[in-house]
């Protein structure tokens with residue numbers, strides 16, 4: 051499954067560790083939520099950075115106390131249609147100030163890229179090779195955004211207000227005619 | 229009218245391109261039907277019994293004559309020459325080919341129309357009072373808020389994959405013509421004790437398999453907080469709404485299962501965190517949106533001009549229509565005119581391409597280029613000079629949209645049913661058609677007063693049968709079409725879910741049964757002006773039951 055980061059397909063430096071397998075030293079790992087909650091301190095004392103795979107039916111508030119020990123949070127889209135992790139992502143970024151890597155995993159298709167990016171994800175485990183290759187194209191498909199999210203893109207409404215305050219009365223007239 | 233600017237236009241065009249690419253990937257096999265399904269649904273494309281169905285958004289039910297002409301064009305070019313106006317102020321075309329869909333969408337985009345979020349598990353087209361902006365009983369134009377919510381909800385990155393579809397309706401009038409209490413979120417704009425306008429926020433209303441009336445979780449929300457509050461509601465729903473069972477996935481079930489109070493507490497807690505963020509609406513932002521709603525330059529006219537009086541005196545048919553289909557306007561000398569899409573024997577809500585073109589021309593001449601679509605599946609010309617009414621009526625009559633049955637027994641709301649819909653148990657359009665024939669006598673219909681019949685071809689309740697004064701629901705019994713009847717439902721500010729009348733009746737009996745219900749009402753009402761709905765309220769279901777089932 052190709053991993054997209056910074057708009058490009060990259061090698062995944064993290065290793066997935068299952069529930070009771072030993073955690074290798076010095077290698078970046080992604081552990082399941084239960085493992086993190088049980089062994090948070092041991093994991094933090096390890097030589098490598100730690101990420102967590104956080105399920106979409108647990109509150110982010112539960113994860114919050116452990117965020118400072120982590121380098122990555124992976125959220126799950128078990129099905130393309132299951133959009134719970136979009137809310138978790140926004141809470142992480144916009145309410146808990148998470149600055150580390152935020153990874154989208156599960157059934158990730160190109161048609162979600164823009165939404166995912168706007169919700170705060172910055173790495174993507176993409177289901178299909180062709181979609182991963184089309185990442186940049188897919189995220190540039192839209193240039194107008196109606197609602198503010200933590201991604202900082204200006205909304206149409208703010209852009210209109212900015213334009214209105216800088217436009218001369220004549221320019222404004224013209225806009226109405228058009 | 230709301231004037232789209234280059235931002236709105238660009239977004240619609242970009243969406244057309246994206247959809248074209250999605251269709252291409254589906255046709256080449258790159259996308260499976262399962263994957264394509266949620267993508268096409270988000271763009272208003274359903275796979276029906278016979279073909280793909282395209283549902284086009286008519287935000288808050290407002291159309292320009294130019295847009296109406298484009299709908300006529302789409303009907304002619306891509307469909308079988310007609311379209312179907314729905315209970316959600318949208319229009320549906322039933323016979324569109326998949327490979328032509330992107331072109332149809334591009335044609336629509338040329339007049340700034342689209343199909344975004346008219347289906348799928350996302351925030352659907354925002355609906356409101358079809359008289360917004362002209363109704364004498366409103367405190368302000370609710371469409372401004374419809375537009376603010378439309379923009380916020382369009383391609384919302386967080387709420388495009390909700391547990392289930394999500395419908396928001398707004399009213400700003402004392403009489404609720406938008407059925408806000410049967411929506412996932414209902415908003416009632418009203419004034420508090422201090423004279424300040426704000427929203428009563430109701431959640432968890434809805435019809436479908438289990439019908440609920442919305443519950444108020446905030447009696448008064450300042451305008452500035454509308455978007456952040458609605459976002460908080462959606463965030464709670466997105467995370468905790470059920471996804472294990474499609475029939476339990478609407479917000480009404482979540483609200484019902486955890487209780488409106490607990491739900492409200494979750495919302496308030498989430499809202500606390502975001503209310504002072506980027507979603508707060510300052511007066512400048514609200515004014516910007518409001519400024520792009522344009523109203524006609526109304527002339528200074530007096531009510532009841534001589535032309536109108538002469539017309540009424542001269543022609544009894546005109547007089548009948550006037551009393552039935554014309555309402556008072558905010559501005560003196562003007563009127564709001566309803567165009568009945570419920571002719572005798574016709575499928576409710578259908579209009580042909582020729583009718584659409586003619587209505588567009590009439591809107592140009594008589595209604596400042598504007599047309600509205602109401603949730604009762606009728607059209608409205610919102611700015612008609614009273615002195616033009618006789619002339620307008622003749623024109624409407626000649627194209628078959630002046631049946632004086634608005635709000636009467638033959639003004640039936642019906643879903644498409646088995647004639648089109650893949651989910652249907654029974655036919656519903658033919659039932660509606662037969663009812664309009666049975667109640668063709670308009671004198672009798674007028675004698676009955678306001679009486680709403682709603683028909684759904686299955687439990688999904690697209691015809692809103694729960695809130696029909698008489699509700700008809702198609703069910704299947706041993707492979708046969710049967711109908712359950714309810715009475716006493718209503719969708720207005722006193723919204724209520726109808727009560728079951730008795731055992732389901734077979735297809736061949738359903739119209740007779742409705743006639744018996746009406747006969748029972750005539751017998752049971754206290755006075756000629758006691759409405760059906762009030763009689764049911766006063767005496768309950770039983771007296772009706774006894775009479776209707778006595779001979780069955």
Ligand code: SF4
Nearest residue numbers: 643649652685686690
């Ligand atoms: S109520 Fe049922 S039959 Fe009617 S349109 Fe909806 S899903 Fe189809």
